[in-house]
Amino acid sequence: MTSQASGPLSGIKVLEIAGMGPAPFCGMVLSDFGADVIRVDRADAVGGPGDAQASVDVLARGRRSIAVDLKQSGGVDLVLRLADRADVLIEGYRPGVMERLGLGPDVCLARNPRLVYGRMTGWGQDGPWAAQAGHDINYISLAGALWPIGRARQAPVPPLNLVGDFGGGGMLLAVGICAALAERGASGRGQVVDAAMTDGAALLNAFLYGMRAAGLWGDERGANLLDTGAPFYETYETADGAWISVGSIEPKFFRNLVTALGLDIDLAAQNDKASWPALKDKLAAIFRARTREEWTELLGDADACFAPVLSPWEAPRHPHNAVRGTFTESFGVTQPSPAPRFGRTPAAIAGPPALPGQHTDEILGDLGLDVTEIDRMRSAGEVAL
Numbered sequence: 203m204t205s206q207a208s209g210p211l212s213g214i215k216v217l218e219i220a221g222m223g224p225a226p227f228c229g230m231v232l233s234d235f236g237a238d239v240i241r242v243d244r245a246d247a248v249g250g251p252g253d254a255q256a257s258v259d260v261l262a263r264g265r266r267s268i269a270v271d272l273k274q275s276g277g278v279d280l281v282l283r284l285a286d287r288a289d290v291l292i293e294g295y296r297p298g299v300m301e302r303l304g305l306g307p308d309v310c311l312a313r314n315p316r317l318v319y320g321r322m323t324g325w326g327q328d329g330p331w332a333a334q335a336g337h338d339i340n341y342i343s344l345a346g347a348l349w350p351i352g353r354a355r356q357a358p359v360p361p362l363n364l365v366g367d368f369g370g371g372g373m374l375l376a377v378g379i380c381a382a383l384a385e386r387g388a389s390g391r392g393q394v395v396d397a398a399m400t401d402g403a404a405l406l407n408a409f410l411y412g413m414r415a416a417g418l419w420g421d422e423r424g425a426n427l428l429d430t431g432a433p434f435y436e437t438y439e440t441a442d443g444a445w446i447s448v449g450s451i452e453p454k455f456f457r458n459l460v461t462a463l464g465l466d467i468d469l470a471a472q473n474d475k476a477s478w479p480a481l482k483d484k485l486a487a488i489f490r491a492r493t494r495e496e497w498t499e500l501l502g503d504a505d506a507c508f509a510p511v512l513s514p515w516e517a518p519r520h521p522h523n524a525v526r527g528t529f530t531e532s533f534g535v536t537q538p539s540p541a542p543r544f545g546r547t548p549a550a551i552a553g554p555p556a557l558p559g560q561h562t563d564e565i566l567g568d569l570g571l572d573v574t575e576i577d578r579m580r581s582a583g584e585v586a587l
Contacts (some may be wrong), residue, residue: 211237215240216239217240217281218241219551221294224367225294226261226262227372228292229261234552235549238266240265241266241267246586264562267559280579289318295323309425319393321396322372331344337363338365342400348361370401370406372403374402378395427451438486445494445511446494446509446510447511458504459501518536530551553576
């Protein structure tokens with residue numbers, strides 16, 4: 203692991219109970235920000251067939267790993283001892299699981315009142331659906347965030363798992379944890395942060411409620427300003443089968459687009475919805491006449507809110523991203539760099555993903571356990587090395 207002394211969360215110790223998706227994303231963000239993150243993996247994950255994938259799992263970067271059998275009382279006691287020394291605990295189990303393990307927030311906070319206990323679920327810790335199984339697509343459906351995404355008279359399009367798992371889930375859990383740490387600086391007390399993907403996805407949708415209240419968003423999908431209804435906020439296919447995007451919402455940017463394309467249209471009619479279908483057809487025909495690179499050359503400096511639509515594999519090579527260092531290569535994998543950027547305490551990737559149990563001896567040593575006790579725990583199966 204590399205030094206992370208300059209990160210804004212340097213000195214913060216995080217205990218992450220291994221999980222999938224949003225909780226690991228939160229752990230990655232906190233690690234990038236400088237926190238020392240220990241991941242508690244299952245003992246039976248050590249040396250498994252998933253090691254090859256685990257070694258390149260970008261969401262798992264920057265951690266140390268200890269493998270513990272949480273079905274044994276000695277394993278649970280070990281995790282409690284780690285939580286005693288932690289500033290933050292992250293878990294992503296269904297409601298009640300941590301309590302049944304003996305690791306719930308009441309137990310942990312009684313032992314360590316300064317602990318910020320971060321909980322990541324789909325539906326939340328309570329409510330009629332709290333115990334139901336689900337995935338991103340289900341959580342954002344219930345939150346009202348999936349329905350608006352799609353084209354007119356077509357099915358809603360799942361936005362990968364960006365809205366529930368990562369934006370409304372892991373990212374907001376990280377924000378909540380940072381807020382709780384800031385409050386702890388004044389009160390000296392930790393607290394539970396209950397992050398639910400349904401809540402987070404609903405929050406990400408907040409602007410739509412204001413637009414609807416103002417009469418600027420209707421009841422049809424794909425017929426509004428930002429959902430592919432407007433011809434000036436749309437993606438268009440190019441001559442080479444690639445795509446470009448325009449987002450010329452403001453009149454001055456729309457004027458710049460029209461001027462660059464040499465169109466003769468009434469600029470004052472930009473927001474006349476009746477004219478949108480015809481203008482979209484006209485723009486589609488124009489954009490199909492040249493390649494993506496040709497349009498990038500023509501419109502790149504037009505100040506018309508234009509960009510080529512790049513794949514995730516192309517994006518790292520774009521000159522702007524290259525100058526910014528938006529992407530980096532670490533442990534042999536091209537991946538996004540830490541974000542956002544801090545002027546005085548820069549974030550950084552702390553190290554490669556840890557294999558399950560890779561740092562068990564090191565972490566136990568940090569707890570002050572001697573070789574005899576470590577050997578006993580290994581023999582008892584409480585930890586795996």
